[in-house]
Structures are given as C-alpha cells and as structure tokens.
Amino acid sequence: MSEAKDLTDDPNQSAEELPPSETPWQESLRLFRKDRLAVVGAYVLVLLLFAAVFGKVLTEWVVVFDPEVVRLPEKFLPPLTFSSPDEVPAHDRPFGGIYLLGTDELGRDVFARMLQGSFVSLSIGFIAVGISLAIGILLGGLSGFYGNVRFGVVTVDTLIMRFTDVMLCFPTFFLILTVVALLPPSIYNIMIVIGLTSWMGTARFVRAEFLALRKQDFVVAATSVGARDRRVIFAHMVPNAIAPVLVSATIGVATAILTESGLSFLGFGVQPPYATWGNILADGKGFIFDAPWLFFIPGMAILVVVLAFNLVGEGLREALNPKLRRR
Amino acid sequence: MDVRSYDGQPSGHAGPLLQVTNLKKYFPVRSGLFSNVSAWVKAVDDVTFDIKSGETFGLVGESGCGKTTVGRTVLRLQEPTGGDVLFEGQNLFAMDARTLRATRRRMQIVFQDPYSSLNPRMTVGSIVGEPLKVHHLAKDRDLTDRVCQLLDRVGLRPDHYPRYPHEFSGGQRQRIGIARALALNPKLIVCDEAVSALDVSIQAQIINLLKDLQAEYCLSYLFITHDLNVVQYLADRIAVMYLGKLAEVAPAETLFSDAKHPYTQALLSANPLPDPTVKHERILLPGDVPTPLNPPSGCRFHTRCPHVMEQCKTTDPPLIQIGKPDAGHNVWCHLYSG
Numbered sequence: 001m002s003e004a005k006d007l008t009d010d011p012n013q014s015a016e017e018l019p020p021s022e023t024p025w026q027e028s029l030r031l032f033r034k035d036r037l038a039v040v041g042a043y044v045l046v047l048l049l050f051a052a053v054f055g056k057v058l059t060e061w062v063v064v065f066d067p068e069v070v071r072l073p074e075k076f077l078p079p080l081t082f083s084s085p086d087e088v089p090a091h092d093r094p095f096g097g098i099y100l101l102g103t104d105e106l107g108r109d110v111f112a113r114m115l116q117g118s119f120v121s122l123s124i125g126f127i128a129v130g131i132s133l134a135i136g137i138l139l140g141g142l143s144g145f146y147g148n149v150r151f152g153v154v155t156v157d158t159l160i161m162r163f164t165d166v167m168l169c170f171p172t173f174f175l176i177l178t179v180v181a182l183l184p185p186s187i188y189n190i191m192i193v194i195g196l197t198s199w200m201g202t203a204r205f206v207r208a209e210f211l212a213l214r215k216q217d218f219v220v221a222a223t224s225v226g227a228r229d230r231r232v233i234f235a236h237m238v239p240n241a242i243a244p245v246l247v248s249a250t251i252g253v254a255t256a257i258l259t260e261s262g263l264s265f266l267g268f269g270v271q272p273p274y275a276t277w278g279n280i281l282a283d284g285k286g287f288i289f290d291a292p293w294l295f296f297i298p299g300m301a302i303l304v305v306v307l308a309f310n311l312v313g314e315g316l317r318e319a320l321n322p323k324l325r326r327r
Numbered sequence: 328m329d330v331r332s333y334d335g336q337p338s339g340h341a342g343p344l345l346q347v348t349n350l351k352k353y354f355p356v357r358s359g360l361f362s363n364v365s366a367w368v369k370a371v372d373d374v375t376f377d378i379k380s381g382e383t384f385g386l387v388g389e390s391g392c393g394k395t396t397v398g399r400t401v402l403r404l405q406e407p408t409g410g411d412v413l414f415e416g417q418n419l420f421a422m423d424a425r426t427l428r429a430t431r432r433r434m435q436i437v438f439q440d441p442y443s444s445l446n447p448r449m450t451v452g453s454i455v456g457e458p459l460k461v462h463h464l465a466k467d468r469d470l471t472d473r474v475c476q477l478l479d480r481v482g483l484r485p486d487h488y489p490r491y492p493h494e495f496s497g498g499q500r501q502r503i504g505i506a507r508a509l510a511l512n513p514k515l516i517v518c519d520e521a522v523s524a525l526d527v528s529i530q531a532q533i534i535n536l537l538k539d540l541q542a543e544y545c546l547s548y549l550f551i552t553h554d555l556n557v558v559q560y561l562a563d564r565i566a567v568m569y570l571g572k573l574a575e576v577a578p579a580e581t582l583f584s585d586a587k588h589p590y591t592q593a594l595l596s597a598n599p600l601p602d603p604t605v606k607h608e609r610i611l612l613p614g615d616v617p618t619p620l621n622p623p624s625g626c627r628f629h630t631r632c633p634h635v636m637e638q639c640k641t642t643d644p645p646l647i648q649i650g651k652p653d654a655g656h657n658v659w660c661h662l663y664s665g
Contacts, residue, residue, distance in 0.1 A: 221444055
C-alpha cells in the first residue's frame with residue numbers, strides 16, 4: 001500500500017503545491033475574455049436581450065411606449081424632437097414628450113417600434129436556431145452513431161446524409177419565400193420555416209464529431225465498463241461534440257435575424273402593423289431623402305446585432321478550440 | 328481497504344479463465360456508390376489461446392499485426408467475424424446485450440494512450456466512479472468513498488477527485504485508467520500497450536503497480552505490447568503474432584531461451600541487450616510485412632523466412648507441440664512437422 005503511494009510520478013509535488021483547479025468551461029471562459037472584440041459583442045448581445053425583454057413588456061403589457069399610436073400632425077419628425085402639446089392629445093403623447101428616434105410617415109414613434117421589433121427579431125433568431133439545432137443534432141447524431149445500420153442496400157448514414165445534401169441544394173431564401181407565400185404570414189410560420197431550412201450545417205458538424213469521437217478510447221472505455229448507448233451518447237459524446245455546434249448556432253442566430261429582416265423587407269415576413277426591424281426598414285425606403293433615420297436606424301440595428309453575434313461566434317470558436325488549450 | 332467486497336457471483340468454473348478458439352476479425356474495405364465490400368482486411372485470422380486465472384499472458388508482435396484487434400475483439404468491443412471466446416466457461420459471442428453488460432464487470436481494458444482514454448469533460452472522480460454507477464453498485468457517499476479508495480490504491484490522492492484529466496501527467500492519467508478498470512473488481516484486464524506511451528521511469532512504476540495489483544486481487548492480464556523487455560519481466564506465457572496469426576506460444580523463459588519459430592528468433596535477435604559486450608547475431612529479415620489485405624498463401628511468414636521450404640508456400644503450418652505436451656510450447660511452423 002505505502003509502496004504504491006511512493007510511486008506517484010512527481011514526489012516533489014505535495015498537496016499544497018497543486019495548482020488551482022479549472023473546469024474545461026472555466027478555461028474556455030478565460031480564453032474568451034482575452035478576445036476584446038468578442039467581449040464587446042457579448043455586451044451588445046446582453047444589451048439587446050434587455051431591450052428585447054423590456055421592449056416586450058413596455059410595448060405590450062405595460063404600455064409605456066405605444067408603437068401603434070398614429071399622430072398625423074407629427075409625422076417625419078427627426079430623432080430627439082419634442083412632441084408639441086398643442087397638436088397631439090395628451091394620451092397620445094410619447095413617454096417623456098420626446099421622440100428619441102423620431103417618427104415615421106404616420107407619426108408613429110420609431111423608438112417604440114424598434115423596441116417591439118427587437119423582441120421579434122431575437123425570438124425568431126433563437127427559436128429558429130433552436131429548431132435547426134434539434135433537427136441537426138438528431139439527424140447528425142443518428143448518422144454518426146447508428147450510421148452503419150443497414151436498410152437493404154443503403155445505410156442509415158447514406159440515407160440521412162444524402163437527404164442533407166438534397167436540402168443543401170435548394171436555394172434556401174427562395175424556398176423560404178415560396179413556402180411563406182403559400183402559408184399564412186405569421187411570426188410562428190417564419191420561425192419554423194427558417195428552422196427547417198437551416199439545420200444541414202449542424203447535422204454535418206455533429207456527424208463528423210460523432211464519427212471522430214466513436215473511435216476515441218474513452219468512448220470505447222465507456223462501452224467496456226458496460227454503459228448503455230444512451231449513456232455513451234449523452235454523457236460522453238454530446239458534451240465533447242457540442243463546442244463547434246455552439247459556435248455555428250451563434251452565427252446561425254445572426255443569419256436567422258438577417259433572413260427574417262430580408263423577408264419582412266420584401267413583405268413576406270411579419271405583417272404590419274406589427275413592427276419588425278425588417279418592415280420598419282421597408283417602410284422607410286420610400287423616404288430615404290426626406291427622412292433618412294427611418295431606414296438608417298433599423299439598418300444600423302441589424303448590422304450591429306449581426307456583427308455582435310458573429311464576433312461572439314468567432315470568439316467562442318477560438319475559446320473552444322482544443323488546439324489552444326493545454327492538455 | 329476491501330475493494331473486493333462486492334465481487335460478482337463466484338464462478339465455480341474450473342477451466343482456463345479465458346479460452347479463445349479460432350478467433351477471426353476481418354474488416355471490410357468498402358467502396359463505390361452503395362459502399363459495397365470490395366475486399367477484406369484479415370486483421371486476425373484463426374487465433375487460438377487461453378489464459379489461466381492469475382496468469383499474465385503476453386501478446387507480442389510488430390505494428391499492424393493485429394494485437395490490438397485481438398484485445399478488443401476478445402472483450403467484444405468489436406464484433407468478431409468468427410470463432411469463440413469462452414470467458415469463465417460462457418461464450419461471450421453468444422451472449423445477448425444484457426448478459427454481456429453484466430459480464431463486462433469481470434473483464435476490463437487499460438488503453439495505450441493516456442490522453443484519449445479519459446473523457447476531457449469529466450472529473451477524475453466521475454471517470455473512476457462511472458463503472459460503479461453504471462452497474463448500480465454504489466451511490467452518493469459510498470461511491471465517493473470507494474472512488475477515493477481506488478485512487479489511493481493506484482497511487483493518487485483523494486484530493487485529485489474533483490480535478491479534470493488535463494491537469495495530470497501521462498503517468499498519472501494511466502493510473503486513473505487503471506483505477507477505472509479496477510473499479511468493478513475484474514478477473515481479467517486487457518492491457519493494450521498500457522505502458523508503451525510512457526517514458527521508461529514511469530513505465531517501471533506502472534509495471535510494478537500492475538504486478539502489485541495482480542498479486543493483491545488475483546488478476547489475469549492479457550498484456551499486449553511490442554516491447555519484449557516488458558513482457559519478459561511481466562508475462563508468464565508469451566504468444567508471438569505475425570500478420571494476424573499466432574507464430575509461437577511458450578512460457579516466458581522457454582521463449583527467450585529456446586525460440587523455435589524463425590520469426591520469433593528474428594524478433595528476439597532484434598531486441599537490444601543491456602550488456603554491450605555481449606555479441607549476438609542479428610537475423611535480418613528481407614522485405615516488408617505483406618499487407619493483410621492480401622496475405623501470402625500457406626505460411627504467412629514464408630515471403631521473409633530464412634528457412635522457407637516448398638510446402639510453406641502452399642499449406643498452412645499445423646500446430647506443433649515442442650517437448651512434452653504439458654510444457655505448453657506450441658509453434659506453427661513446417662520446420663518441426665517432420
């Protein structure tokens with residue numbers, strides 16, 4: 001017994017000298033923090049999250065900023081203009097009597113509309129990506145783990161991956177346009193359609209990771225101690241395969257937001273009077289020279305948010321990269 | 328410390344612990360649109376041996392000869408192509424999933440690469456405790472205690488429990504792997520090149536640890552390696568493998584003093600001796616190892632054998648017993664058939 005103890009590899013290393021413990025996630029967080037741009041992106045996203053939540057609350061439940069009040073005498077006011085008490089009845093005046101981001105062609109408060117739109121954009125981004133992750137992980141995982149199971153002449157792997165290839169062949173945006181044109185244009189349909197047409201990358205990622213992980217000794221070890229497939233997959237493979245999926249999901253949210261804006265801009269997206277960044281932009285395009293803030297504000301918002309998601313995604317990619325960590 | 332307290336059912340089985348008969352493992356080479364099988368790699372072809380309880384059985388051979396495949400197939404971590412493996416008298420290859428999972432408690436594996444054999448996202452405690460958890464043998468406090476005992480037994484400290492594998496050195500990681508294998512009180516441990524990735528001083532520590540554990544828990548090892556010095560020190564019996572087939576099986580001393588198969592002789596002559604003044608003749612084999620995709624007919628060694636005869640090229644060599652039948656010295660070579 002004591003003999004075995006004497007055999008510890010480094011006899012000089014005593015209990016006090018152990019370096020502080022660090023979990024893999026803590027390590028990734030430390031690496032992420034080193035990337036300034038990604039941290040800035042993360043702050044922007046936190047801000048956006050607050051804007052979206054408060055936007056939902058303050059425009060619909062406790063109506064402080066009403067995006068739907070039409071004030072014809074005060075249309076096309078530039079940002080930071082005060083509302084004049086003579087022209088608008090008291091109950092129609094904006095919060096604080098000021099139009100932070102100006103008004104549009106019907107005298108609606110652009111700030112209130114942007115707030116409402118931020119919740120729509122973000123929820124479409126997250127739910128669409130949630131759907132695409134669910135499908136992608138399921139199909140990719142099946143293909144990677146049970147890929148060798150045969151159905152007649154084809155394997156499960158062939159079946160799933162060829163289907164993925166077929167899905168990748170469709171020009172996604174036009175597919176979405178077609179589907180949305182046929183379906184009633186609701187926000188839920190858009191989420192679902194975007195989700196159903198963007199899972200292919202994830203599926204390929206997960207499959208590739210699973211194929212690599214299956215051959216790893218620790219996965220074989222789990223089988224050899226008698227773990228069931230379920231445990232092998234969810235305790236050993238998924239946690240090790242999730243990093244690149246997380247990265248592509250972050251960037252996927254940005255893509256989904258862009259797609260939704262594009263759809264709304266073309267008039268196939270969320271229908272007025274419900275505001276989204278895309279349809280504010282679309283409404284503003286007719287007044288580019290008279291009221292440039294009408295397209296500039298939603299355009300900038302989309303740009304900043306998409307940029308922030310991409311920066312965070314890049315930062316995560318670096319932070320989760322196994323080549324950067326010490327073993 | 329009683330790590331053996333929940334041993335599985337005691338086996339009333341008298342024969343060898345592990346009996347491998349005509350084990351075959353062919354890997355398909357797939358190509359084309361529907362991944363049709365175009366060829367087979369005969370990684371393991373008709374391998375027969377047995378391991379007695381408490382014995383260390385060394386399996387040596389050069390890279391790619393199928394040693395690792397034997398180890399994994401014997402544990403049914405890969406599905407076999409043919410043959411039988413009797414573990415404690417029960418046929419592993421005929422078991423349903425449930426019986427197999429239960430049987431896995433009594434046979435474990437230690438891997439070559441201490442870096443890829445531990446899940447980087449699990450703590451040492453949960454890695455070592457996983458076998459106990461999977462078989463519902465312990466939980467909560469009991470589990471923690473038992474894992475700490477195991478860590479202690481392999482020379483690690485209980486305060487290593489909450490740490491992650493990347494915080495350890497190669498030798499320590501190998502100890503973690505051994506603790507995981509020990510957790511279920513196995514009868515048989517397959518050591519797949521278990522010390523090959525470690526440097527020499529650490530190698531010695533791990534080998535001694537394995538020896539101590541064997542004495543303490545009456546373990547049997549299937550010790551797979553390419554390092555002749557390691558098997559000479561550890562193994563009771565040694566099998567030499569060439570291109571998916573066994574060439575010779577003998578007790579360790581016999582093999583090193585009186586090797587019969589030309590391949591074994593060549594292998595031993597290539598082994599450096601610690602004493603530089605002793606001269607020994609190197610037997611140099613011509614050519615390379617043929618591909619297992621298309622192995623030579625007859626004796627697989629005939630393309631490189633210095634004593635090749637006409638019949639070697641056509642007929643598989645039979646098993647020949649050297650000396651007394653109970654000496655356990657078997658060789659597959661035509662040289663001794665006359």
